[in-house]
Amino acid sequence: MKTIIEPFRIKSVEPLRMTSVSERELYLKKANYNLFALKSDDVLIDLLTDSGTSAMSTKQWAGIQMGDESYAGSPSFYRFEHALKELAPFKHIIPTHQGRAAEKILFSILSDNKHDQIIPNNTHFDTTRANIESTGNQALDLVQQQGLDPQLDLPFKGDIDLxxxxxxxxxxxxxxxxxxxxxxxxxxxxxxxxxxxxxxxxALCQEFDKPLFLDACRFAENAYFIKLREVGYQDKTPKEIVQEIFSYADGMIMSAKKDALVNMGGWLALNDDDLAMKARNILILTEGFPTYGGLSGRDLEAMAVGLEEIVEEDYLNYRITSTAYFGKALDKLGIPIVKPVGGHAVYIDARTMLPHIDPHNYPGQALAIEMYRLGGIRSCEIGTVMFGQQPDGSEKLATVDLVRMAMPRRVYTQSHIDYCIECLAEIHANKNTLRGVDISWQPPMLRHFTCHFTPK
Structure with missing residues (x-):
C-alpha cells in the first residue's frame, strides 16, 4: 500500500468556530493587521506555529497523572533526564520552561559582559538572534549559498558554509x-x-577548540531527512541517527514544544562543568530549582514520553509525508514555495509570488493577512518584518520574504489541508489585487510579535 495514513486514532475533538469574511475583516482591523494579535477563537486553521501546539498522546496524558510536584529531586525529573540521555547523553540536563529561557541563560553566560562576540550559525531564529543581540553581541548567519535560493531543490539546504x-x-x-x-x-x-x-x-570546531552547540528543536525531523536522503543511513533507525547527531555536540538548547510533542517545556544540555554551574545559578534566580526549572512535574513526565514517541518511524513517515502533500499541491498550482518541502512547515515565497508589492511594503505580511481574511487561516511572515529590524533602529531587507504555514503535530487532518489548498488557489488566481502594508508602530526589537500594520 502506498497511501500514508495517520498512525493514530482521534479520541478527543475540539470544535472549530466558523466565521465569515466580513467578521474576519473586522477582527483584522481590531488586531492592527498583526496576526499574532488575533484571538485564537477567531482562527479556523491555525498554522501560526508548530511550537506548543501538538496534540498529546494517551500515554502522555497518562504520564501527567504520574507527575510528582516535589520542589527538589522529583522522580518526574529523573524520568525526563533518563529519556533525554537515551538520545542525547549530555552530562548536565537543565530543564527550563521553554526554549527561549535556555537561550537567555546560555547567552548571558557566554557574554560575561563582553560586547565583541560573534555567534555563528547556519541561520539563527528570531528569539535566538534577539537573545544574542540583547547582550550587545552579533548573531551571524552562515548558511550555504544554495540555502538562500527558495526554488533550488537540494536535499540539505540547511548546511552551514564550512x-x-x-x-x-x-x-x-x-x-x-x-x-x-x-x-x-x-x-x-x-x-x-x-x-x-x-x-x-x-571537526572544524575541534581544530579551533570551539564547542559545538545545537539548536535542536526539530532534531527528529532532521534525523528522518538524513535517513531518507543521505547515503549510508537508510538502514539506520531514527533513534540511532539522533544518537549520532548528538554525539558530535558539546551542548544543546531545546524548545520541547516542537520535537518533544508537549505544550510547554525546554532545556539546556551541557558537558562543560563550569558552564553548567553558572547556568544552574541563573536558573535558580529566574526559572526554579534545577530539578524542575520552571516546569511542573507533569510537564516533565509528558516530555519524557514525548521523547520516546518522537523517534517512532511510523510517526515521522506520516509527519514528513503529510507536510510534503501540502507543499506539492501548492507547487502544482504554480504557487512558489521553498523547495524541497521541509518537515514542519510549508513556506510560500511571497516576494516571488507578489512581485508587484515592493519588498519594503512586506509582501509576506500582505499574503498572510489575505489568507486569514479569505479563509480564516493564520500563518506567519518570515522575512523583512521578522528580520529586517536592526539593533540601531534601521531596516534592512531580508534575503527572502516567506510565509510559513507551520503544521501542528497530530492536530489537523487531510481535509483541513485540502481546505487550505483551495483557499490558496483562490488567492493565487487573484494575487494581482493584493496590496502591501506599512508598519505604523513598532517596539525596539522583535517587532513582528506586536507591531501595527496599515494596509496600502
Whole structure:
C-alpha cells in the first residue's frame, strides 16, 4: 500500500468556530493587521506555529497523572533526564520552561559582559538572534549559498558554509565562544542539515577548540531527512541517527514544544562543568530549582514520553509525508514555495509570488493577512518584518520574504489541508489585487510579535 495514513486514532475533538469574511475583516482591523494579535477563537486553521501546539498522546496524558510536584529531586525529573540521555547523553540536563529561557541563560553566560562576540550559525531564529543581540553581541548567519535560493531543490539546504566558518574562525576566532547549528533550519524553510555537515562542523570546531552547540528543536525531523536522503543511513533507525547527531555536540538548547510533542517545556544540555554551574545559578534566580526549572512535574513526565514517541518511524513517515502533500499541491498550482518541502512547515515565497508589492511594503505580511481574511487561516511572515529590524533602529531587507504555514503535530487532518489548498488557489488566481502594508508602530526589537500594520 502506498497511501500514508495517520498512525493514530482521534479520541478527543475540539470544535472549530466558523466565521465569515466580513467578521474576519473586522477582527483584522481590531488586531492592527498583526496576526499574532488575533484571538485564537477567531482562527479556523491555525498554522501560526508548530511550537506548543501538538496534540498529546494517551500515554502522555497518562504520564501527567504520574507527575510528582516535589520542589527538589522529583522522580518526574529523573524520568525526563533518563529519556533525554537515551538520545542525547549530555552530562548536565537543565530543564527550563521553554526554549527561549535556555537561550537567555546560555547567552548571558557566554557574554560575561563582553560586547565583541560573534555567534555563528547556519541561520539563527528570531528569539535566538534577539537573545544574542540583547547582550550587545552579533548573531551571524552562515548558511550555504544554495540555502538562500527558495526554488533550488537540494536535499540539505540547511548546511552551514564550512568555508566561511573557517574564514571566520581564522580571522576572529578569539571572538567566537561557540559555533551553532539549527536543526532543522527553521528560518531557511525548515531545511535539514546533513550528518556529513554536522560531522565536518564538529571537526572544524575541534581544530579551533570551539564547542559545538545545537539548536535542536526539530532534531527528529532532521534525523528522518538524513535517513531518507543521505547515503549510508537508510538502514539506520531514527533513534540511532539522533544518537549520532548528538554525539558530535558539546551542548544543546531545546524548545520541547516542537520535537518533544508537549505544550510547554525546554532545556539546556551541557558537558562543560563550569558552564553548567553558572547556568544552574541563573536558573535558580529566574526559572526554579534545577530539578524542575520552571516546569511542573507533569510537564516533565509528558516530555519524557514525548521523547520516546518522537523517534517512532511510523510517526515521522506520516509527519514528513503529510507536510510534503501540502507543499506539492501548492507547487502544482504554480504557487512558489521553498523547495524541497521541509518537515514542519510549508513556506510560500511571497516576494516571488507578489512581485508587484515592493519588498519594503512586506509582501509576506500582505499574503498572510489575505489568507486569514479569505479563509480564516493564520500563518506567519518570515522575512523583512521578522528580520529586517536592526539593533540601531534601521531596516534592512531580508534575503527572502516567506510565509510559513507551520503544521501542528497530530492536530489537523487531510481535509483541513485540502481546505487550505483551495483557499490558496483562490488567492493565487487573484494575487494581482493584493496590496502591501506599512508598519505604523513598532517596539525596539522583535517587532513582528506586536507591531501595527496599515494596509496600502
Amino acid at each position: 568555508i566561511r566558518l573557517r574564514d571566520l574562525l581564522e580571522a576572529k576566532g578569539e571572538h567566537v565562544p561557540i559555533v551553532m547549528l539549527t536543526i532543522t533550519n527553521n528560518s531557511g524553510g525548515g531545511q535539514p542539515v546533513s550528518m556529513e555537515n554536522i560531522r565536518q562542523t564538529k
